[in-house]
Amino acid sequence: xxxxxxxxxxxxxxxxxxxxxxxxxxxxxxxxxxxxxxxxxxxxxxxxxxxxxxxxxxxxxxxxxxxxxxxxxxxxxxxxxxxxxxxxxxxxxxxxxxxxxxxxxxxxxxxxxxxxxxxxxxxxxxxxxxxxxxxxxxxxxxxxxxxxxxxxxxxxxxxxxxxxxxxxxxxxxxxxxxxxxxxxxxxxxxxxxxxxxxxxxxxxxxxxxxxxxxxxxxxxxxxxxxxxxxxxxxxxxxxxxxxxxxxxxxxxxxxxxxxxxxxxxxxxxxxxxxxxxxxxxxxxxxxxxxxxxxxxxxxxxxxxxxxxxxxxxxxxxxxxxxxxxxxxxxxxxxxxxxxxxxxxxxxxxxxxxxxxxxxxxxxxxxxxxxxxxxxxxxxxxxxxxxxxxxxxxxxxxxxxxx
Numbered sequence: 001x002x003x004x005x006x007x008x009x010x011x012x013x014x015x016x017x018x019x020x021x022x023x024x025x026x027x028x029x030x031x032x033x034x035x036x037x038x039x040x041x042x043x044x045x046x047x048x049x050x051x052x053x054x055x056x057x058x059x060x061x062x063x064x065x066x067x068x069x070x071x072x073x074x075x076x077x078x079x080x081x082x083x084x085x086x087x088x089x090x091x092x093x094x095x096x097x098x099x100x101x102x103x104x105x106x107x108x109x110x111x112x113x114x115x116x117x118x119x120x121x122x123x124x125x126x127x128x129x130x131x132x133x134x135x136x137x138x139x140x141x142x143x144x145x146x147x148x149x150x151x152x153x154x155x156x157x158x159x160x161x162x163x164x165x166x167x168x169x170x171x172x173x174x175x176x177x178x179x180x181x182x183x184x185x186x187x188x189x190x191x192x193x194x195x196x197x198x199x200x201x202x203x204x205x206x207x208x209x210x211x212x213x214x215x216x217x218x219x220x221x222x223x224x225x226x227x228x229x230x231x232x233x234x235x236x237x238x239x240x241x242x243x244x245x246x247x248x249x250x251x252x253x254x255x256x257x258x259x260x261x262x263x264x265x266x267x268x269x270x271x272x273x274x275x276x277x278x279x280x281x282x283x284x285x286x287x288x289x290x291x292x293x294x295x296x297x298x299x300x301x302x303x304x305x306x307x308x309x310x311x312x313x314x315x316x317x318x319x320x321x322x323x324x325x326x327x328x329x330x331x332x333x334x335x336x337x338x339x340x341x342x343x344x345x346x347x348x349x350x351x352x353x354x355x356x357x358x359x360x361x362x363x364x365x366x367x368x369x370x371x372x373x374x375x376x377x378x379x380x381x382x383x384x385x386x387x388x389x390x391x392x393x394x395x396x397x398x399x400x401x402x
Contacts, residue, residue, distance in 0.1 A: 077157070077171055078108050078109055078110040078113060078155055078156075078157045078171065078172075078173055079091070079108070079109040079110075079173070080092050080106060080107070080108050080109075080155050080173040080175060081106070081107045081108075081109075082096065082104075082105065082106055082107075083105035083106070083107055083139075089107065092106070092175045093175070094174075094175065094176060095175065095176040095177070095178065095213065095240070096175055096176070096177045096178070097177075097178045097179075097180060097212070097213060098145060098177060098178070098179055099179070099180060100145055100146055100147055100179045100180060100181040100182075100211070101144065101145060101146075102145055103141065103142065103143045103144075103145065104140075104141070104142040104145055104149075104153075104177060105139065105140070105141045105142075106139065106140045106153065106155070106175070107137050107138070107139050108137060108138050108139075108140070108155035108173070109136065109137045110136075110137065110138065110155075110157045110158075111133065111134075111135060111136055111137070111138070112133055112138070112158045112160065112165065113133070113137075113138040113155050113156060113157055113158060114138075114155075114156045114158055114167060115131050115138070115140050115153070115154065115155060115156070116152070116153065116154035116155075116156065116172075117129065117140075117151070117153055117154075118149065118150070118151030118152065118153075119151075120148050120149065120151070120187075121142075121149060121151075125142075128142055128143050128144050128145075129141070129142050130142075130143075138155070140153065140155075145179045146179060146181065147179050147180070147181030147183075147184040147187060147188065147211035148179075148184075148187055148188050149177070149179050150177065150178050150179050150187050150209060150210075150211045151176070151177065151187075151209075152174055152175070152176050152177075152240075153174070153175050153176075153177055154172050154173070154174045155172060155173050155174075156168065156169065156172045157171050157172070176240050178210075178211060178212055178213050179211055180211050180212035180214075181211045181212075182265070184211055184267075185210055185211060185212065185215050185260040185261075185262055185265060185267045186208065186209065186210055186211065186258070186260060186267060186269045186270075187209040187210070187211055189269075189270050191270060192270055192271065193255075193270055193271040193272065193273055194270060194271075194272050194273070195272075195273045195275060196272050196273065196274050196275070197275055197277055198245065198248035198252055198253060198274050198275065198276045198277060199248060199277055199279035200248065200249075200277070200278050200279045200280075201247055201248075201279070201281075202248065202279060203244055203245065203246050203247075203248075204244070204245045204248050204274070205241055205242055205243070205244050206219070206242050206243040206244075206245070206256065206258065206272050206274075207241065207242040208242040208243060208258030208260070208269045209240075209241070209242055210239065210260050212262055213239050214262060215239075215260045215261065215262045216260065216261050216262070217237060217239075217243075217258055217259070217260045218230075218258070218259050219235070219237075219243050219256060219257075219258055219259075220256065220257055220258070220259055221254055221255070221256055222254070222255035222256065222257065222271065223254070223255065228256065230243065233246070234246060234247065242258070243258070248274075248276065249276070250276050252274060252276065253274050253275060253276035254273075254274055255271055255272070255273055255274070256271070256272050256274060257269050257270065257271050257272060277372065278310065278311070278312040278313050279313075279372055279373070280309065280310055280313045280371045280372060280373045281310065281373070282373055282374075283369075283370070283371060283373045283374035283375055283376050284307040284309055284315055284348075284369040284370070284371050284375070284376060285307065285308075285309075285369075285376055286305050286306065286307050286317075286367055286368075286369040286376060286377075286378045287305070287306050287307075287378065288303065288304070288305050288306075288365070288367050288378045288379065288380050289303075289304050289306075289380075290302070290303045290304075290365070290380055290382060291303070291304075293380070293381070293382060293383060294382075294383045294384075294385055295357045295361075295382060295383070295384055295385065296357070296384070296385045296386075297357055297358060297359060297384060297385065297386065298356055298357065299356075299357050300353070300354065300355050300356065300357065301353075301354040301357050301361065301382065302351055302352070302353055302354070303321075303351070303352040303354075303365045303367075303380065303382070304349060304350070304351045304352075305317055305319075305349065305350050305351075305352075305367035305369065305378070306347060306348070306349045307347070307348045307349070307369045308339055308345060308346075308347055309345065309346065309348065309371070310344070310345065310346070311338070311344050311345060311346045312346070313346070313371055313372075314371065315336075315348040315369050315370070315371055316369070316370045316371070317332075317334065317348075317350040317367060317368070317369055317370075318367075318368045318370070319332065319350075319352055319365070319366070319367060319368075320364075320365070320366040320368075321352065321354075321361075321363075321365050321366075322360060322361055322362060322363035322364070322365075322382075323354065323360060323361050325360070326360055328360070328361070330352070331352070331353040331354075331355075332350050332351060332352055332353065333350070333351045333353065334348075334349070334350045334351075335348075335349050335350075336348050336349075348369075350367070352365065352367075357384055358384070359384050359386075361382065361384055362382055362383055362384035363381065363382065364379050364380070364381050364382075365379065365380055365381075365382060366378070366379040367379070
């Protein structure tokens, strides 16, 4: 601590303190000004890049942020309820059972929504089906129901842009509705039989659709008259679909039908004619080969097209050849026999025969092989050689005169 003697010395110290305070005030004001003007960088430091940030100050350009792409909005999830009584609702499960003759009323939360109904109702609802779109939900009402109305009912939320709307399938809600009919155990059909194609390794459904979930259903063969075993693996049953043959084989073919029983009532379905088709895995891969790629006029030519594929799969061959331009007829020899190199495989072959080749027979020969999965094409080019010139007659030279 410094002791101050005298009034003069005292005033000098007061004046020095005032100057120091003024200096601090001025420095603080300069700092505030620097901060407002963007904090001026000292000369011994490198300025920092602004990286596109807007700069304050009059007369200076500002950088606008890029507009973000709008994400496609997704409609809110829909909820499906059943109107039990006026003002009373219950959430539906995956299936409902409504007594035949009663009214079905469903409510689906969402705006807008669209309804999907069984094919029978789409074709002709006889004025019994009514759908209404309200502000927050849509309703479906089916009056005077029958067993034929049994099936799947779907509520689709809609995504709309202006007036263009489309269904959002992955957010749809479904319910399968049974309408038990004491007189009809099967959903009525307009035909007496249905032809169903059995494809190799392709599940096939026999749509024995019942009107009541409580009905017991079995599968039967017309000839010989036996019940078909349903083992839950090769053949399964679903009360909403019918019987499914998961891996059809030749022995599954024939005339089959379903039998349903409920209480004292027992009924048969329509007949299903199952036709087995050995469905190929892929289109055929043909290989083409000619007896010779260069043929002289007058010689014979053979072009062979071969396919190695699955057994019992029919291959159709077609040819395109130069002689078609002048109406030259097509002669082929077709054959099918087992492939010796691989069990369960067969060789299908066609041979195009061209007798006494002419100049017009030169060009491209194309073979197309087709099965139920599609077709593939392969080609080869044949060159026709001109006829050899006749040997010149050798003339003996005249003997020289002596």
